[in-house]
Amino acid sequence: MRLERLELVHLKLPLVHFFETSFGRVTEHETIIVRAESSGAVGYGEAPASAAPSYSYETVRTVWHIIRDFLARKLQGVEILKPGPIAEIFSSVRGHNMAKAAVEMAVLDLLAKLDRKPLHVILGGTRDEIPTGISLGIEDRIGDLLHGIEKALAKGYQRIKVKIKPRWDIDVLTEIRRRFSNIPLMADANSAYGLSDLDHLKKFDEFNLMMLEQPLDYDDYVDHAKLQRELRTPLCLDESIRSYNDGRRAIELGSCKIINIKQARVGGPYNAKMLHNLCAKSNVPVWCGGLLESGIGRAHNIALATLPNFTLPGDISASDRYYHEDVIDPPVRVTPQGTIKVSNEPGIGHAVLEDRLQKYCVRREVVLP
Numbered sequence: 476m477r478l479e480r481l482e483l484v485h486l487k488l489p490l491v492h493f494f495e496t497s498f499g500r501v502t503e504h505e506t507i508i509v510r511a512e513s514s515g516a517v518g519y520g521e522a523p524a525s526a527a528p529s530y531s532y533e534t535v536r537t538v539w540h541i542i543r544d545f546l547a548r549k550l551q552g553v554e555i556l557k558p559g560p561i562a563e564i565f566s567s568v569r570g571h572n573m574a575k576a577a578v579e580m581a582v583l584d585l586l587a588k589l590d591r592k593p594l595h596v597i598l599g600g601t602r603d604e605i606p607t608g609i610s611l612g613i614e615d616r617i618g619d620l621l622h623g624i625e626k627a628l629a630k631g632y633q634r635i636k637v638k639i640k641p642r643w644d645i646d647v648l649t650e651i652r653r654r655f656s657n658i659p660l661m662a663d664a665n666s667a668y669g670l671s672d673l674d675h676l677k678k679f680d681e682f683n684l685m686m687l688e689q690p691l692d693y694d695d696y697v698d699h700a701k702l703q704r705e706l707r708t709p710l711c712l713d714e715s716i717r718s719y720n721d722g723r724r725a726i727e728l729g730s731c732k733i734i735n736i737k738q739a740r741v742g743g744p745y746n747a748k749m750l751h752n753l754c755a756k757s758n759v760p761v762w763c764g765g766l767l768e769s770g771i772g773r774a775h776n777i778a779l780a781t782l783p784n785f786t787l788p789g790d791i792s793a794s795d796r797y798y799h800e801d802v803i804d805p806p807v808r809v810t811p812q813g814t815i816k817v818s819n820e821p822g823i824g825h826a827v828l829e830d831r832l833q834k835y836c837v838r839r840e841v842v843l844p
């Protein structure tokens with residue numbers, strides 16, 4: 476397969492409710508959609524980089540620049556048969572994993588559609604239904620968060636993740652446990668603490684959390700390993716794991732017991748699967764994280780989460796958790812049992828609504844040929 480056309484679409488999607496983490500509050504999600512065309516089929520990928528370099532150094536503008544000025548031309552005239560070689564073709568570009576991931580996702584969706592196979596089959600998935608949880612942001616009042624938890628549980632979500640930061644942690648977790656003593660609960664700090672907070676972090680052990688996600692620096696392994704030795708609560712790494720080798724480092728050093736895999740963060744589905752395989756071999760369970768993706772990235776995440784070592788519920792929520800109108804049809808739905816049924820239609824398994832892409836588009840450009 477040779478790409479006949481590659482197009483970038485920058486979307487600004489208004490959120491149903493603001494989403495706040497330790498690095499700030501957003502009211503809309505900025506994301507780059509990649510459209511790859513060949514032989515009359517269209518494949519879609521997404522780089523959910525956001526407007527600011529907070530979660531990662533990438534932004535929607537760096538993604539645009541890297542794909543337009545570097546990645547697209549590397550695919551010019553190249554015969555593509557499977558995703559592995561795409562990661563290899565891009566290896567001379569350092570970093571910029573979200574840009575690489577979006578292109579690889581689009582190409583993979585396209586290959587799957589030309590082959591008339593669902594993406595999860597191409598990836599080697601083993602599940603037709605995936606368990607899922609929800610990530611709830613920091614609120615103005617604890618009561619608002621408790622209300623959000625109640626609503627999420629009523630919808631069936633299998634575990635609740637709450638965002639924490641200094642001064643939105645112990646009191647919040649205490650209140651949650653007072654009200655919901657037994658629910659599967661975890662907390663994500665997005666690097667809001669340091670090892671100097673050790674005594675404070677030790678208090679988290681009393682909340683019976685499934686795990687504590689990325690408490691320390693976004694690129695750290697050593698301090699997390701020191702912290703893990705002091706805590707009963709399993710640590711889970713997110714930001715720190717940008718590649719297969721990062722996963723190896725974290726596992727060998729004992730920096731975490733669980734890994735949150737985001738294909739956008741690790742450079743695409745191929746690297747995500749390699750990392751998944753390493754974790755399986757090392758008895759490290761994984762789950763699929765999210766970055767507020769539109770339905771396109773969400774559908775890619777669902778397909779990835781069908782791999783066997785995705786044993787823990789992920790952050791893949793229903794489309795309406797973030798958006799009034801998603802860009803896919805049907806939208807992603809969560810069953811009352813807190814699962815998502817995997818589509819068996821070709822590729823990402825959901826039709827992309829081109830009129831919705833146009834409605835929320837702030838900029839588009841053909842970058843190949």
Ligand code: OSB
Nearest residue numbers: 530610713764765766767768790
């Ligand atoms: O750390 O997992 C994170 C959202 C934006 C940036 C970072 C994170 C998150 C989430 C929400 O937790 C995941 C989602 O629902 O897509």
Ligand code: MG
Nearest residue numbers: 663688689713
């Ligand atoms: Mg996280």
